[in-house]
Amino acid sequence: xxxxxxxxxxxxxxxxxxxxxxxxxxxxxxxxxxxxxxxxxxxxxxxxxxxxxxxxxxxxxxxxxxxxxxxxxxxxxxxxxxxxxxxxxxxxxxxxxxxxxxxxxxxxxxxxxxxxxxxxxxxxxxxxxxxxxxxxxxxxxxxxxxxxxxxxxxxxxxxxxxxxxxxxxxxxxxxxxxxxxxxxxxxxxxxxxxxxxxxxxxxxxxxxxxxxxxxxxxxxxxxxxxxxxxxxxxxxxxxxxxxxxxxxxxxxxxxxxxxxxxxxxxxxxxxxxxxxxxxxxxxxxxxxxxxxxxxxxxxxxxxxx
Numbered sequence: 001x002x003x004x005x006x007x008x009x010x011x012x013x014x015x016x017x018x019x020x021x022x023x024x025x026x027x028x029x030x031x032x033x034x035x036x037x038x039x040x041x042x043x044x045x046x047x048x049x050x051x052x053x054x055x056x057x058x059x060x061x062x063x064x065x066x067x068x069x070x071x072x073x074x075x076x077x078x079x080x081x082x083x084x085x086x087x088x089x090x091x092x093x094x095x096x097x098x099x100x101x102x103x104x105x106x107x108x109x110x111x112x113x114x115x116x117x118x119x120x121x122x123x124x125x126x127x128x129x130x131x132x133x134x135x136x137x138x139x140x141x142x143x144x145x146x147x148x149x150x151x152x153x154x155x156x157x158x159x160x161x162x163x164x165x166x167x168x169x170x171x172x173x174x175x176x177x178x179x180x181x182x183x184x185x186x187x188x189x190x191x192x193x194x195x196x197x198x199x200x201x202x203x204x205x206x207x208x209x210x211x212x213x214x215x216x217x218x219x220x221x222x223x224x225x226x227x228x229x230x231x232x233x234x235x236x237x238x239x240x241x242x243x244x245x246x247x248x249x250x251x252x253x254x255x256x257x258x259x260x261x262x263x264x265x266x267x268x269x270x271x272x273x274x275x276x277x278x279x280x281x282x283x284x285x286x287x288x289x290x291x292x293x294x295x296x297x298x299x300x301x302x303x304x305x
Contacts, residue, residue: 006225024207026303035083037061049294092299095150102197107148148198155171155208159184164191189222209233214244245296
């Protein structure tokens with residue numbers, strides 16, 4: 001079922017029992033290292049978190065990325081694929097490649113500079129030939145845009161998707177992802193005009209709580225409905241905290257949420273206490289150089305289910 005109604009979503013959600021064998025968090029993660037890291041003008045057209053006037057230090061970005069991979073290994077095995085100088089801002093693989101059990105999904109990116117990332121044969125071969133995953137390739141599908149887990153936040157324990165519609169994902173893309181991820185329910189809503197991806201305004205914490213920025217949604221009722229689905233176990237972000245990427249976080253285990261050092265520093269003591277009450281410690285990694293490209297920690301992490 002795909003719905004755009006908050007009322008219909010809550011009714012359908014209430015009728016869903018958790019999937020008995022579904023894991024709420026990934027069993028491993030993969031990253032793509034920066035190579036000659038630079039900002040892409042195409043991406044900046046609809047990513048308001050980017051500032052093309054900033055200069056970047058490629059070596060610092062590489063060092064921060066390596067520290068991220070090392071930190072995440074505390075929770076799951078981490079694989080880092082080498083970067084490609086032909087795609088110098090390709091450090092956000094979760095928009096292009098994503099998995100469900102036994103399946104690799106390849107997204108349909110909006111901008112040509114990102115579409116080139118989907119052509120990587122080594123990543124496809126790793127999942128297909130090494131892990132034996134079936135491949136669902138949306139990258140060549142005309143008439144849709146589907147930037148995977150940038151646009152679609154998934155409750156893996158319930159098979160529920162939260163899809164923010166924007167320039168980076170249209171309704172046709174949402175329908176294709178609903179099928180590719182074999183979801184039981186997808187709630188589609190429009191993001192605010194200034195937003196490009198759902199994963200900067202919404203984080204799902206191991207299928208039991210959320211971090212959410214209400215101003216990232218065109219209709220505040222959509223944000224309220226999502227929070228209500230999780231028993232109002234929600235960390236509500238201010239616009240400044242959202243801008244610091246506090247909404248771009250990820251859980252790779254049942255007891256820790258990872259975010260950038262900038263994001264973690266933006267949280268209040270009350271928000272930290274709430275996360276602790278929900279059962280989550282905070283893991284933080286400095287990613288200031290990478291964040292100049294308009295994404296943060298969650299964007300860097302591809303999940304392997």
